Amino acid sequence: MLSPPVLGFAATSGTGKTSLLTKLIPLLKAQNLRIGVIKHSHHDFxxxxxxxxxxxxxxxxxxxxxxxxxxxxxxxxxxxxxIDISLSEQLAAFPSSGLDLILVEGFRHESYPKIELCRPSLGKPMLYPSDPSIIAIASDQALSTPPNLPQLDLNDPQAITAFIIDTFLKNQRD
Known part of the structure; x- marks a missing residue:
């Protein structure tokens, strides 16, 4: 069986990755998608x-x-x-059978498809200039980015869900 597609959400701490995911997951599930999540933590727990x-x-x-x-x-x-943990090791251990999509929070320095979250008011540098695996940027402000890099409204989870389904998942199937 094929592994489900993996899509990450990358940003510095405090940008709202978890908040966004908690809004996206119900919207994706409403489209009959079965969603798994891997969250990278930098802390012991x-x-x-x-x-x-x-x-x-x-x-x-x-x-x-x-x-x-x-x-x-x-x-x-x-x-x-x-130990340095890698996303590939975590995906190998992840029970992905029956899933349509695995969302990943973190592992921003690894190469896999990611949506970068950006809040310019935080003053943090953008990741996309040095990370070619970023497929879109979700921001709370309009940005000057390359035309081939889609911009999404960070405060519009329905639009981000539509991008995931209509662009990301469609491209994974083609």
């Missing part, structure tokens, strides 16, 4: 709690640990310290 059995089993040295209920499943795997 715990998804289980110290008083829970899964936490105790992992701290005892088991990896991975799978926690399952009739409602959801979580797999917790410990990664070696100071």
């Amino acid at each position: 715990e998804i289980d709690q110290p008083d829970k059995d899964s936490f105790k089993l992992r701290k005892a040295g088991a990896t991975p640990v799978m926690l399952v209920s009739r409602y959801r499943r979580a797999v917790i795997s410990e990664l070696p310290p100071a």
Whole structure:
């Protein structure tokens, strides 16, 4: 089976990547698309709690640990310290069967199709000049960008959804 297309959302922290994704996902699902998400975090995190059995089993040295209920499943795997994680490794481990699209938040320095989010008021440099894998820019202001780089309104999730379906996914099928 073919892997689903992967589309990233890249920007500096605080630009609104997660906020946008939480608006796009329901709109994409309303078009009968099955969506998965990979979110890159630069911080350590715990998804289980110290008083829970899964936490105790992992701290005892088991990896991975799978926690399952009739409602959801979580797999917790410990990664070696100071390992550089790559998107390709995470995609290989991602349960993508039955998905139509995988959205990625982060991994902005890797080469894969991405929409760059931009808020000029934040004063951050644009990514597209040095990243040829950026296929569009979503901004809250009009920008002077190359004519072959579509500009989307960051505050119009319906328009971004239309771009994903009518341009990105269509191009993936062609």
